[in-house]
Amino acid sequence: MEFLLEFAQGQAGLVTNAVKALLVLVVGWTLAGLVSRLIRRKVLSSESLDDTIGSFIASIARWVILLIVAVAVLGIFGIEATSLVAILGAATLAIGMALQGTLSDLAAGFMLIIFRPYKLGQFVDIAGSAGTVKDINLFVTELATADNVQIIVPNGQAWGAVITNFSHHATRRCDLVFGIDYGDDIEKAKSIILNLANNDARVMSDPEPWVRVTNLGDSSVDITARLWCSAEDFWELKFGMTQAVKEAFDKDGISIPYPHTVEIKREA
Template sequence: MEEFTEQAYLYWPLVLNGIKALMVLILGWMAAGLISSAVRTRINKTPQIDETLGSFAASVVRWVLLAIVLVAVLGIFGIEATSLVAMLGAATLAIGLALQGTLSNLAAGFMLILFRPYKLGQYVDIGGTAGTVRDLNLFFTELVTPDNVQLIVPNGEAWGAIITNFSAHATRRLDITFGIDYGDNIEQAKAVILRLAEADARVLANPDPWVRVTNLGDSSVDISTRLWCNADDYWELKWAMIQGVKEAFDAEGISIPYPHSVEIQKKG
């Protein structure tokens, strides 16, 4: 009994330190989340600062605070900050080799936030992965597809890939090609397309709508149409023009041919 009491007396400080460390860890984790959220909210409320910076700054603040919490927890067990720094310094090479991918993502994250090839809310294609940017933090970029699928792109891969930003500019050019039968009136078809384009308020007057014959296909005369519109109107305008031209062609007696072959028999 005396031996058990003596062992309990010896281990009791360790148990107390463990409880303290757990409380510091939990409270520190919660505080880091709350403070980083507050930083994000504060930055996003400032009109002069892009909200992408708010997301990134919140991520940095969170990880810095968690590092401080880790140092505090180790201090409870008697490991001083100077000793921790010495230990990390001795293990720098090993850590660098083990975490080179993570460190690469971290460095790439700073480059992405510095040069801003994309921002939150923009629709981008990163090396063949396309979606709307929902988050940009220290280590990865989060994209969301139109059908609400989450895509995670490591920042290292994003920085080293070709980035196509469909939302970078306020306006976009819409290109559509319509095919008509060889026996149809080309000028009539061009006039129909141009009339519909000029009647749609989403089509910008400058540059002017462009309608030209661009190809003589196997089964059709191809008429290309180039229209400029606001980026937000791109898809709705495209769908409206496709439907509108089809209906107008039907009303005007202009046919849209499908691929077919003509057999010619020669009499011997």
């Protein structure tokens, strides 16, 4: 009878501890989310702080709080912090071997924040994946493609790959190539392109627009225009100039030839 009583008391204590642990876990998880969101909002509302650093700090704060919660939950079940440290110390090698990729991502996350090859809101290409940077946390970088598809890049891969940042500089050069027929007036075609560039407010005057014949193709004479603009105007300038040049060529009788082959027959 006494054994059953002790067993019942033990079970009751276990249930009580489980309820306490669940309560601590829920409160801690909620608190971690609230603190993380609060830090993000504070950083976004401050003009003196970088959004990228704020996002990273918010991620660190969240994981620190969750770690404290985990220690508190284990303490409820009688596992003291000193014992936990001893256990973790003994298992460090095994954990390190099992989580090599995760630890690498963590270290790379700090390197990305220190050197900042890209920031939130910039358009980048990381190891062949292109998109706008939406988030940088301890372990991954989140990108959104032009058609709003989410791409998750582990920080270890991002740090070890070639990073192309299309938004780093304030200005970009827009290169456009137009092919005209061999029988067309080259100077006239160049003049049309140059006039359109000079009359487009998005095209910078310094460096001035550059228009030259760059290639004699199989079926066309290729004229390249190199136009400087602000980075945010790059795509609109590229699309707008392409259409404007096509319409101007049609109006002035400059043809854009299709690929073709000329057959020459010689009489015997």
